[in-house]
Amino acid sequence: MIYKRSSALFAEAEKVIPGGVNSPVRAFKGVGGTPIFVKEAKGAYLFDEDGNRLIDYINSWGPMILGHAHKPVVDAVVEKAKKGTSFGMPTEIETKIAELAVLMVPNIDKIRFVNSGTEACMSAVRLARGFTGKDKVIKFAGCYHGHSDSFLIQAGSGASTFGTPNSPGVTQGTAKDTLLAKYNDIANVEQLIKANNNEIACVIIEPVAGNMGCIPPKEGFLQALRSLCDAHNILLIFDEVMTGFRLAKGGAQELFNVKADIVCFGKVIGGGLPVGAFAARNEIMNYLAPLGPVYQAGTLSGNPLAMAAGLAMISALNNDAEIFKRLEEKTKYLHQGIANVLTQNNVVYTINRVGSMISVHFDEGAVTDFDTAAKGNNDTFKKFFHGLLNQGVYIAPSAFETWFITDALTYEDLDFTINAVNQVAKTL
Template sequence: MSNLHTEIFEKSKKMVPGGVHSPVRSFKGMESTPKFFKSANGAYFTDIEGKDYIDFCMSFGPLVLGHQNPAVKEKLTQALGRGWSYGACEPYSVDLAEYLLSRLPHVDQIRFVNSGTEAVMTALRLARGVTKKNKIIKFNGCYHGHVDAMLIKAGSGLAGAAESSSLGVPKGVADDTLILELEDLDGVKKCFEDHKDEIAAIIVEPLPANNGLLIQDQEFLQGLRDITKANDALLIFDEVISGFRVAFGGMAELTGITPDIVTYGKVIGGGLPVGALAAKTEIMEHLAPVGGVYQAGTLSANPLAMVGGLETLKQMTKENYEKLEQNTLRIVNIFKKWLAEYNDGQFSNYNIIHHSSLFWIVPGDKIKSVGNIPGNIGEDFVPLFELLLEKGIYLSPNAYEVGFGSLAHDEDVAKDLEKRLWS
């Protein structure tokens, strides 16, 4: 049955590969075609046909205050009146940097870039420049953007063996990325033995949230810190998702583990395109123009992103982090009840894995690595996603993506969710 969404999607496919500008938006494997949205406010957005949805994607995480927070909107409007791109030094990035660094004791300096992918790319180059080593350890199930060196998957089930998971990634790049499984500290130790004095860094999502929500034990993360220190390698925490969402200081704050380099994104720009990397001065001083590790970007520290990020983060007080978690827990409990009861238990095999303001609806529990994820997860997710979509409840259109709460998902939204679920 033709509708406006289908018409626009077909038109887009003639001009854009797959009709989308990021693959997860394509609704691949779903029964319906992508929804096109024209506006958003609070915990809701409205599609081009006028239907509204409770949004649990929240732009994949950055909208911790919800859509169109009034104070952020006012600051952005003021900034827009001053100019939206300078390509020159401006005071707004200084204000944001000062606010962040005064509240993040594990870093001294920060460099703003344009995306999480760019932050990771720069962090890897910086780690190699500092250590004068080439190889990087990453973990199966952690996503670090579409940097060539991070689009690697484990090969042949052998620790450290790797092959590209995307065309266009040279074999030489793949060879310098060593793949291990989450929770496998023995494998990490052996990898360092096998590649003595070759490993520049370990990069890890301390809260993996891009291939499901794979909550890691404190002991595993601390083990990575201990191993890197013992082998003169750096530890990179990719906190693009977890930074400023699970706590102001992200997982570094919650775990008490100090990484050498941290990458940020999403919340740090209040929903505008942004990324950042941060570390102690002795590491950051290797970046140009002070040091020999080059990085540049015309739109880096865009004034709108700097202003939007600062106003967003100023609102993230201790009380609001508590409220954020309460809002999300309320939503999670409603979903759990409905999943158990709907249609005589049609979805009763589903569980919700939950951490702070993130949740993952999945058939199973205690999933901490890719190998624990049910093999039929994608197929099973389709009827659940389509049913919720029909009810005006929007989840990310992929079984492996997590859901996000916000300060806008208050008690009124929770009541509306209940009404929609049981309608």
């Protein structure tokens, strides 16, 4: 494929934007080469500035669960924009989407909308600290909860891609209050709690990790984590920015039948517009300003365009009884097809999958945490990425990211992808 226009645009961007991008993983540092500039998208396809069509497996990193430019979402945004784009005052649509979210998600009474997943997780931790009166937070190596200082302690995703899991600018004071646990290792969590008796406000976790590839929780792990938190008066925070409204109507809480104390959302809940949210039961949410002492605010929080897009999106999901079954079936079909052709071509691999999240790791061992995810052959992944790109298939430009499946994908698209993997596998 030819990428002359993208290359020229990247050169221009580098002069005025750090690294030429506004989010680091887009820069292709993890895979080499020049990033692709998108001109437009529709359904399951991206169309770049050079006129190439690409089958899209990142889907704006998750929110395009029904495909790009989904008509009900676009129409809702257009109609809302005609009436004004921002007011800094309450609007009825904020209540409507809040009511629907509370209806769909188990174990929440109230929800507060913000502007990003980072802001949602940051606010949830502040609320947990304020509610419990304790300072320390347990997070898991490889889990990414945004770029707030508290979370850039061995984060996954872009931080791993660039080899700098501990970002300069994060103070030692902040770092000392963030305790690092091993994903899927409940004994490790127990040790941390024992060593920091009555100092831990919350445990925050991606119930299905998506920033070291897709990594499912081991059977019983989330349930054991819930029990530990109950025993030690610790709040359990589920970062469902990726999994919320994607794995089920009620997200991972519904899928695994585990109740979190606070849940963070993003991506799907905004229909592709910048948005985040955090939610909990009344006694916790009522600790938030203006009702309580924990302060959180945002001029554009509850922005009418984001609320319109989000309401149209989750309404469509709520009204489609078969949507999550279809997504899981398509993802399973892709999984089996890729596994078959990689095996036939003697490529060493492991594939992880939960619902409509999937990742391919070039290592034969089970991938269950950050350490095992890091064992994958990154040189093979780079060849795999660029090989698929040349075949017209776009996956995340990092070995530490999950793929996201959209319902707009047809089985012809999936077969095209499997054939592309077969062609690339012959070169690995």
